[in-house]
Amino acid sequence: MEITQKLECFPVPQNEWENYWMDQDINDRGIRIDQQLVNNAIKCQNVFHDQYLQTAKELTGLANPNSPLQLKDWLQQQGAKTDSLSKASVAQLLQTTTGKVHQILALRQLLSKSSVKKYQAMQKAMCQDGRVHGLLQFYGANRTGRWAGRLVQVQNLPRNSMPDLEEARKLVKQGNVTALAMLYDSVPDVLSQLIRTAFIPSKNHHFYVADFSAVEARVIAWLSNEEWRQEAFAKNEDIYCASASQMFGVPVVKHGINGELRQKGKIAELALGYGGSIGALKAMGATKLVLTDDELPPLVQMWRNASPHIVQFWWDVDKAAKECIKTHLPQTTHGMKFIYRSGCMFLRLRSGRYLCYPKPKIGTNRFGSESITFMGINTVKKWDRIETYGAKLVENIVQATSRDLLAEAMRRLEATENTVVMHIHDEAVIDAPSNRSLDTMVQLMTEVPDWANGLILNAAGFVSDFYKKD
Structure with missing residues (x-):
């Protein structure tokens, strides 16, 4: 009751109630599961897991070669000492080992595939109507208001890249273990790639899957008024080529002139938009793909030089937030407003929705610089003081704005009887009869709200009879 009284001062806007009601409709509607595929995928995984385990036992003589402790001891005896058997460590060891050790490490990779867990989660969550309900939690990400995955955790489904996805799917549905073993080197990998396809439309319906293209890149370009990016999007150009061209001062064409620079542009775009530096590039896999350590600092600087309005956006947001906290007076920047009220800093987005930062303070960070902190749930799920800064606030703004764009797009789809059964990041999955128009759905997705x-x-x-990554 006390919480209710406190929250009465901050009523939920009507627009957000409508998003919530839509969310409840989507979760109540649920999404159909291909029960035959799920059941046989679990059986196939168990068959191959037992085969791999038996082979590993014969090669090592261990009672349980799936035990990290036993396997690390065995590897040390073979002259391949390692402190970790993580996915990355095993992949690295595979590059330098041969013979029996290489074979065991390859089996370790296959045994540690956790794809079957998603199928088990589907089996467990499926209701009597053959559908899974409640896959998405409204406002699951409390900083931005984005949805969070629940039960099957659809927000991090493995990608599929198999050209013969439909054929592999049929073999698993049939439970044809022999054919799978003959045709594929790694059956666990096949099962992993088929997870998405376990979601299927209602009878006599298709899935119409529509998603925004590079929505965060478009939003940050719009908010910061980075003109060359806006022009690239207006011409429907490849943003990674456009970025590389701006950075290196030469034309870059995918699979064409200076095409080798596109990869550098792509990594920079994905890693550096929210204040990231060398660490962000490495986390994005820069050194594993095309870049040496010496190339990273110049790449950061080139990207920032090519995107001065985005960099200025970080600093303007940082300054406005700090001034709001220090003075408790409203501050505006880039069409948004910071307000201090009831011990919280509220950030009013262009959509009209507010982001909240409770009990904000100005402190000193580990580098000795002035920094912003607020109270929230930290990485270990504890209520604690969290540090933030301009570029991180920009990330919150861009992701929250992208969320609002998706919410409004889904409401337009729902209003025209294009029923959404699932949505993942910037993608809506519509379950509808075959007489519907995908072009109309895409058009509804791309209507720009008045506030944007x-x-x-x-x-x-695309249209499909099962869910996949096109």
């Missing part, structure tokens, strides 16, 4: 005047949106889609 000047934003250049684009979307693409």
Whole structure:
């Protein structure tokens, strides 16, 4: 009751109630599961897991070669000492080992595949109507308001890249273990790639999958008014080529002139938009792909030089937030407003929705610089003081704005009887009869709200009889 009284001062806007009601409709509607595929995928995984384990036992003589402790001891005896058997460590060891050790490490990779857990989660969550309900939690990410995955955790499904996805799917549905073993080197990998396909439309319906194209890149370009990016999006250019061209001062064409620079542009775009530096590039896999350690610092600087308005956006947001906390007076920047009220800093987005930062303070960070902290749930799920800064606030702003764009797009789809059964990041999955128009759905997705005047949106889609990554 006391919490209710406190929250009465901050009523939920009507727009957000409508998003919540839509969310409840989507979760109540649920999404159909291919029970035959799920059941046989689990059986196939168990068959191959037992085979791999038996082979590993014969090669090592260990009672349980799946035990990290036993396997590390065995590897040390073979002259391949390692402190970890993580996915990354095993992959690295495979590059330098041969013979029996290489074979065992390859088996370790296969045994540690956790793809079957998703199928088990589907089996467990499926209701009597053959559908899974409650896959998405409204406002699951409390900083931005984005949805969070629950039960099957659809927000991190493995990607599929197999050209013969449909054929592999049929073999698993049939439970044809012999054919799978003959045709594929790694059956666990096949099962992993088929996880998405376990979601299927209602009878006599198709899935119409429509998603925004590079929505966060478009939103940050619009908010910061980075003109060359806006022009690239208006011309529907490849943003990674455009970024590389701006950075290196030469034309870059995918699979064409200076095409080798596109990868550098792509890594920079994905890693550096929210204040990231060398560490962010490495986390994005820069050194594993195309770049040496010496190339990273210049790449950061080139990207920032090519995107001065985005960099200025970070600093403007940082300054406005600090001034709001220090003075408790409203501050505006880039069409947004910081307000201090009831011991909280509220950030009003262009959509009109507010982000909340409770009990904000100005402190000193580990580098000796002035920094912003607020109270929230930390990485270990504890209520604690969290540090933030301009570029991180920009990340919150961009992701929250992208969330609002998706919410409004889904409401337009729902209003025209294009029923959404699932949505993942910037993608909506519509379960509808075959007489519907994908083009119309894509058009509905890309309608720009009044509050986002000047934003250049684009979307693409496909029609399928099962869910997949196109």
